[in-house]
């Protein structure tokens with residue numbers, strides 16, 4: 001029987017207009033453009049401003065961008081998965097809101113919460129639906145409105161994150177392209193170092209939780225950094241080795257954009273030179289679920305059919321993983 005693989009057949013993306021620069025952050029917390037640039041590689045990030053603007057706004061714009069390019073009928077979409085930790089509401093799923101807004105009226109849809117690894121978790125899930133033969137068109141979105149859960153008095157965290165979303169369309173193929181391998185990992189011990197304490201069922205919102213600023217991201221940056229450097233590089237090396245990938249036959253490393261130093265360490269570990277590393281952290285910062293699809297969106301025109309792509313991510317949970325795929329089209 002011919003093997004069915006899930007190929008990425010379209011990409012969409014969206015970042016909001018407002019640009020929060022390092023210079024503006026200098027007026028908000030005690031920091032400097034020099035410190036932020038040298039420690040993280042970030043120069044600016046996008047912020048979704050305005051009342052009643054949830055992450056669905058970003059997801060809808062990203063999917064509409066993909067629909068305009070691929071020209072598929074949204075009624076043909078079978079499933080929409082949204083990887084996010086900043087859902088519009090605890091329920092319903094933001095994926096439901098996006099699916100209806102873009103006209104994917106025949107799709108079932110759900111959110112996936114794996115923080116910065118959310119997109120590769122959702123991509124692997126969506127690819128499995130296609131490979132099983134069950135579904136023919138799956139839209140995988142990754143995106144976050146991190147500004148909604150950012151404490152803009154905490155200089156070690158607020159300088160990193162931004163808002164944005166990207167998406168891909170997955171369709172079946174019998175050609176030698178598509179998602180080939182994935183390795184996904186998690187470790188609940190990571191809760192200590194990166195979490196948001198209040199607003200969930202363990203600590204519902206109260207006057208005290210608001211007064212203590214517990215509805216924002218809590219991060220022990222240097223501890224997260226150490227776990228991220230080791231685990232993202234390890235999993236990338238693991239998937240590289242078992243698929244006989246080499247620095248020569250990998251066309252692009254597509255790394256989660258958390259910190260340029262973590263990206264450099266991952267590239268170094270698999271022997272990939274900087275010209276083959278997708279990077280847009282300087283413009284968008286860390287958009288959590290959004291980083292990897294936003295890279296594919298930014299670099300789409302440079303990608304060629306048959307290119308070997310190595311996706312790698314690390315995030316809250318802890319969660320981490322890597323995906324090996326062959327690009328399926330020329331733009």
Ligand SMILES: CC(C)(COP(=O)(O)OP(=O)(O)OC[C@H]1O[C@@H](n2cnc3c(N)ncnc32)[C@H](O)[C@@H]1OP(=O)(O)O)[C@@H](O)C(=O)NCCC(=O)NCCS
Pocket residue numbers: 030031032035036039040116155156157159219220221222223224225228258259286314315316
């Ligand atoms: C957050 C991060 C940039 C901090 O960089 P770092 O080199 O680890 O810095 P540290 O936290 O050790 O802090 C070093 C010093 O810089 C200071 N500092 C922290 N943020 C600062 C800022 N924005 N501006 C100036 N100084 C800052 C600290 O207070 C500390 O000062 P001290 O030595 O006087 O106590 C880095 O740890 C990081 O990127 N971690 C991973 C984050 C991540 O990827 N998270 C998302 C999950 S994927």
